[in-house]
Amino acid sequence: KQEVTQIPAALSVPEGENLVLNCSFTDSAIYNLQWFRQDPGKGLTSLLLIQSSQREQTSGRLNASLDKSSGRSTLYIAASQPGDSATYLCAVRPSNYGQNFVFGPGTRLSVLP
Amino acid sequence: GAGVSQTPSNKVTEKGKYVELRCDPISGHTALYWYRQSLGQGPEFLIYFQGTGAADDSGLPNDRFFAVRPEGSVSTLKIQRTERGDSAVYLCASSFEGDSPLHFGNGTRLTVT
Numbered sequence: 001k002q003e004v005t006q007i008p009a010a011l012s013v014p015e016g017e018n019l020v021l022n023c024s025f026t027d028s029a030i031y032n033l034q035w036f037r038q039d040p041g042k043g044l045t046s047l048l049l050i051q052s053s054q055r056e057q058t059s060g061r062l063n064a065s066l067d068k069s070s071g072r073s074t075l076y077i078a079a080s081q082p083g084d085s086a087t088y089l090c091a092v093r094p095s096n097y098g099q100n101f102v103f104g105p106g107t108r109l110s111v112l113p
Numbered sequence: 114g115a116g117v118s119q120t121p122s123n124k125v126t127e128k129g130k131y132v133e134l135r136c137d138p139i140s141g142h143t144a145l146y147w148y149r150q151s152l153g154q155g156p157e158f159l160i161y162f163q164g165t166g167a168a169d170d171s172g173l174p175n176d177r178f179f180a181v182r183p184e185g186s187v188s189t190l191k192i193q194r195t196e197r198g199d200s201a202v203y204l205c206a207s208s209f210e211g212d213s214p215l216h217f218g219n220g221t222r223l224t225v226t
Contacts, residue, residue: 004155032212043117043204043217044156051212089155091215100146100169101215103155 004104023090031093117218138207
């Protein structure tokens, strides 16, 4: 059974810092991996989707990498801003369990002005 | 354009009652997912529809839970004989096809008293 973990559970940084969020999964047989952002009381907003054949994806100040063989993905946020404060979740779509995404518990990020 | 819409946004019900939660996916999205999220945790998969049929219902916790998508668009999650443990945020997501990014609604917060 696929399991997804995220470290750290919470992170607080001053504005302007570059930071890395980590996601680990136990089974490397995946179709793709997706990073989401969740603001309090809201649904999830898709940030980046990496297909299993890709190594990384970039969108603005965000860069996500995927190392399928080691079961890891990182989300890099450059020049963090207070508006980046949210919970960041990663989710993997296993290639052999069906069609659903398996989510990690998230990393709660606070960017202090 | 319009995103995924979920109604109601909040639902309070008494233990033992029946509830229905509605999801309007993005127009043209063939895949629709239901997830459940408890405080401080990542979303937990419930059921996945491809078109009108439930392609994967392995996440439904027991036979009190049922979901339909009769015309391949709007979906309803139905919970019979609600229990206090059913209290959570129920999230709906849709995607254009299986490997496309997931788009989430803001969820329905269900409270069973």
